[in-house]
Amino acid sequence: MKTLLDAVRGGRMDDIRPLLARLDRGGRKGALEELKALRKEAWDWPWGERTRVRKAILVAGAGCHTGAAGCATWLGARDMRGWVHSVNPWVLEVLGDREPEWLADLARRLAARAVESETEYRFVEELARRAGCPLPVSDGMARAWAERVSGSRRPERPLVDVLRADAHLDVLIPHLLTMPELPPVVAWVDSRSPAGYWPAALTTLVTDGLLDRAALLDSCVARLLRGGKPTDLRFCLLVVRGLGPTSDEEAARTADWMAMAADGPSPVAGHAQEVLARLDAQGALSVRQLAEVSGSVLFRTEKKLVRAQLVHLGKVLRRDPSAAGELLPVIADAFGHPDTDTQERALKLAARALPAATPEVREETARMASLLGPAHRAAARAVFGELLEDEPEAAYEEILPPPPAPRPVGPPPGSVAELTEEVTAVLLRPDQEDVTAFERALDGLVRYAHSGTEELVAALEPALAGMWWATAPEGEVEWRLSRGHDGLHIVAASLLGRVSRKAVHDAQALRTGTDSCCHDALNGVLHARLWEAAAGVRSGRLPYLLATPTWHTGTIDAVELVERLRGYQALGVHAGPVDFAQALLRVRRTGAEEAARQASALGTEQGDRLAAWLRADEPVAAVVARPVETDVTVAHDWVRQTVVTARRMLLATRENRLVRETFPRAFHWLGSAHSPRNQDCYCWMAESPRWTAALPEDGETLAAWLLPSVAACVEEQRGGTWLLPALAETGGPAAGAIHLALAYGLGARHAEDRLAAVDALLVLAARGRLDAGLLGGELAALVERESVKPNRLADAARTAAGTGAYGTVLSVLVPVLPTLLARERAPRGLGDLLAVAAECAELSGPPKTGPVPGLAETAARGGTTQLVRQAIRLEAACRAGTG
Template sequence: MSELLDGVRAGRVESVPGLVEPLTAADRKEALAALKALRTELRGWQWGRWRERGQIQRALVVAGAGCHTGAAAAAAWLGARDLREGSRLPHILLLDLLSDREPAWLGDVAHRLAGRASTAELDYPFISGLVRLSGCPAPATDGYVHGWVDAAAPRDGLLASLREDPQVRVMVPRLFGTAELPRPLAWYNDPAEPHHWPSVLTALAEEGVVERRLLVDSSVARLLRGGVPGDLVFFLNLLDRLALTPDEEREHISDWIAMASDGTSQVAGHAQGVLARLAVSGALPARSLADMSRSVLFRSEKKLVRAQLVLLGKVLRADSGSAGELLPAVAEAFGHEDTGVQERALKLVARHLSTVESGLRSELAAAAALLSPVHRARATEVFGELPAEPDPGPYEEFLPPAPEPVRLEPAPATLAELVEEVSALVIAGGDMPTFERTLDGLVRHAHRDRTALADALRDALADRWWLDDTAAHHRDERFSRSTRGVEVVAASLLGKVSERMLSQANARGTASSSCAHSALNGVIDARLWEAAHLVRAKPVPFLLATPTWSTGALDPEVLVERLAEYQRLRATPAPVDFAQALLRVRRGRHPETARAAAALGTPEADRLAAWLIEEGTALPALGRTGAAGAAGASEPTEQSEQAEQIERSEPSGAGRWWPRSRTKAQRLLAERRERLVIHREFPRAFQWLGRTEIRTRSHCYHWGGELTRSWPAVLPEDRDTLAAWLLPEVVGCAEHDQRAGAWWLPLLAESGGPAGLALHRALAYGLGARHPEDRLSAVDALLVLAARGDLDGSLLGQELATLVDSGPVKLNRLADSARTAAATGAYGTVWSVLRAALPALLVPGAARAGTARPGLGEILSVAAECVERCGAADEISGLPEVAGRAGTSRVTAQAARLLAALRSESDQSKPKLA
């Protein structure tokens, strides 16, 4: 036994089986206790010994498997995460060591390991060996199936390998039941390649190795179930290779109809093609075709909708007797959002109207009331006099209620609640309000009873890396680079970081930060380092900067009350905490609150009083110079000039006016004086606010960090400046198809401060983002700004036109965003944006001289619907020329529709908010 332990400690994994086999049952039991003690010892080793630990762990896995007598204990040992650390089992050694065990024991271990989702696929070679030795049935778990696919021979020999595989008849049916498709099945896009899985499975079916009916029925069932589009392509390819017979297709008519109605676009297209063949051949009943059409005609994919109308036309021409069943389904398309679809449906109904009875013609005429006004004249020719439309009354603009900030809940009152909040925040992260409440709670409870708080946190955070025997200088080094949220405060409470490191980190600040994002991170880090120092050496009763509102804003009256309580308790405000509180105070003149602050007589209260009456320190970075410079830093020259014009004509964010007559030298001198004041009055972490320009970089490492969600709360009253600094993230969503870069747009829409050029430009990029979730964030921000009266539709429309012309924003994406916003009832708001953008959009782009821009028809369609709803009567430059072009293109048709809507007489009143 001692030789076994020595071999394990030396990492000699190949010698372990020979050392285990001679041991008696008693020896193995005794050795197992020593092996468990060694396992516990390894957990406490420092990370620098990772190579030595890995060698010992491999030997330990083999030795422990040989010493365990119970199947459950052996499987738990073999699958233990701390022994494996993502590595494969040495399956050859283990199979040789365990080959003398009972078959039932081996089978039990195999099925237990196959049931471990985290390691089953990785352990397939070992599990399959156990199955072979024991003769037990193959496990049916997803991990085992994935491992079987991975272990199949290279693609050039796949068919021969599967022919000889004794498990193939059992495993092939299980391919269709996994939650996710095994990766190798989706590696290749060419289903006709003879060495790819679809071709190989088809060949096995032709040879009788697997049942053809099983492949057909299972593929159809999997397509019905749905899933990841990339996975479903495999089953479509397999059906194509199997080349279903007409009889096989007829057996699944109801399944094809369900796929065409609710499947993904590609699946629906395949099902529609099958049903089209059946319908033309007469195998699909007219009633089934009508039911299918009612669903397909209202799908968002226009290709499917048009193909369905073509199919209906073919069936009606071949069998005019089916018109009674099919025309009502066609007439439902009169309410489609696309007027082109409406026109096709109207033509189809008109062509076959004479074949139906008068009662059905009356029903079809009633359905024509759903048609767009542009088609009503033609509908009157087809059906005669149409039913009178109900008077809609004055148009009302439905916007969501202007969101009201939510008051933050107080910090957790009890120690148990606080510890629970800290644990959740450390493990899973959280939003800004949770972070602020938890940080304030740590400071409050440390002031009351630091020892009790430390004891409670030690138990709750026992698994954190900084509580092990990591060297103190390593902990200090890592926490000096990143606070990791409230972890640094918890670590300080438990004495796991030095006060010297906290002081140095705070003194270092972010004066030389490389970009705006690191500057914002630096403020949050500085607050955390300072809080970690306060709870350790200089407890304060609570934090001054904790917001009162969900936007991050702080009511000035609340800050005065907190300063008064500090004065009563003779507590000294912390510099970083107080500076952040100043930046969060709601702007504007507050003379009464300023007088109350001045009456306290403390230096901090005097600074607050000067701040509230706009006589405090000016911050150049938050003025129009900084915002405009950042917004235009990476933009075309004409946009930078526009930003400078706005700067010269509007007041700065700090309450100053730049007189037009002031020379550049005078401005620079004034800014230098301001920066000197900032260096005297603000901590180092805030001194970057003294710059007139803050760099924004589209390629830096700060995106997606754990502090990102708190950025808007650093400057909750300066949303336009923040928008300028965060602009690169949303630019990437439009230009480079990045994802999740528009999350901050709704937050800034709800924040304070002016909504200027930078925010509208960011909104324009967001409306043209590649991914739907980012466009939805931009639509939310658009509606919030409109509801608050902060949206400048003309400015946004001009920005959109510029971005479409220069390329980042695609019209089809913009049309989707505009349609989504309009569908909420904000037709007038959307029209105010499109009205400003359309004159430039109607002009052909430089890259496609003489032709309309791609997607222009979609934009015109949304614009026409908005005008038809809100009754606008504007004149759009260039619209009559586009509407008067020869041809029947979508652009021409929608331009004519929009022009007709603008020129029509309207009794509706001006839009009003509801």
């Protein structure tokens, strides 16, 4: 055993097998324990020596294991992987004396683990060959095999030839298609040359008889039915189309095609729709089945699919008028489709089918006509006549969500146990940045450190024993906490003595207020607050924090802040500079004259400063009203060494000398003048709701500073509009900055970003803070500069109107339309935008600003394009309201 361990320590791979052969079962078991200890010890060795020795440890350990389960665990361990040169030949050598059944068991176990490379695949393959058993198959094996096959493809050796020569094709391909996601090398297809990729190769192999046609077709259809990544579904569609199923094969899967047409992604649903149309033409689809699938398809939002289904239903009704009894109710469901063109098509189709229907079906269809929009009511009356009941039109009422009510932060924790629970919850969920929970926990730590540090420490130490800083060296803890933004960990670690007093003092002095961007500055304010609190819990000097919010937005009630200062005065306590500065930025300044008078009556420095701050009622940084046009970088082409820029309308802020001269250094960036032309932000700060909680009464200022991030959402960036709903809840005026940010959000590239902007729009409207003319003007300017695309704006407007805010949406769109209508060539999406405006005008009444410039000229062009039809519709709605 000693000789074996010496060989392992020396990395002498060729000596391991002869030495293992001299050991019996007990000797190998003892050697294995020594190898495990050596494996841990080697972690502290220099890299080169460690790598050489650990290779030998892996080989020797594999030979010492007498059970296949233990050997698989040893060989598959994460820390034993990753070498450039494989040691598998030596492993196979030391396993040469094992029985075939043992090797087969090992192969199955290794395949079931994470096979991540071609080397591991070949190792399992060789074990199976030596054992004389079928190749064990798993997701990892299939993935590694696919990458191996794709890597073997060359221009002189097509992919299909590589697959033909593979001995395991018949077991790996079926498993490949059952994986949760196809390997990227399989799913990706170059549309310029699809014949050289996997779908074409698989269909060729079916023709050659090397793959089972029915099994491949079933697998692909099942995957299309199950859904998945777009690339995976495209792959399966290509295979299905390449196989060219016969009529019988398609008819045998009718239920699958129906389910795909109803619920599948658009490309899949479109293919299923084509198959079902063929089956219907061949008489393989019953009228009941057609009605069932049509009811689902006509409920979809994709106009192309809905229109195709209506066209097909028209063909069926011409071929078989007796089918009207089952199909007319389905067609009538389309009367409630959000697309007015679809409503019109459905109404015309119903008019043709109505004579062949029974009286009961006619009456049912007429009742459904109430779902039609106002534009089609006259046509519906002509179609249904007396069957259509006249309903008195109710007066329009704008539907807006209730204004968000401020939620109180509530009283401090009532006991040490309650505080411990709240602190632990905040520390264990750093990804859930709940401002209320964070502020309550921070204030609670300061309060109970003042009233009884020993009891607090005794409760927190066992609860927080699992935190990374609880066992890490003190130097590492101080280094990490002083350079990162670790939130409440800073205060908790200081309280429990994991950070020295010197480190707390040095961290407080570190903030210079010379941050490069608003993200760093706002995080820096929080960082300064935390380190000041870290010092406070060590000294126990502060009875509570001044900056703890009154409401969830971060705002502090002015009278409540005066009472807190009065409590400090009674105890003879001086406020923490950072804590007091943050309290000033959070206090509600509007209508606070009485609070200012009470603050002055305190006769303290902080009371006088608070009174002056309330009476001044000025933002922390005033926003320059006129936007600044500047070029910003939107992309880098590193290959060509070029930079892609875009023209942006951004806003500057003015200097606030009071903040610069009287606030701590951590706040100096906030009080400095900033222009978009001299701001470059390269940080990767995660967005935080604590930014809006830092300046809850200065939404305009925040909007101006964060505007570049919001504006970037009209390009590739995702997630930049997350703060818009929070900005809509801030105090202070809602002027140019908030409305410009909202305009960018409504034209964002990604639907989830536009949805956040719609939420903000409705909140502003509900609070009576929306200036529709200002927002429309900003949108018109952005559309004119092609920063906002009309089709994206139409999608956002349609979403907002769908909540019932038709009048609000119309008032925002009216200023945008003249800019687009004046163009010689209509931009993409203008027809959709006109459709939303027309629907809003039909339901809420014509715009209060009068006729839309350019609308009459567009309506008079003639033709049947979407643009002209919707222009005619909007003009008719405007005339109906004024006539």
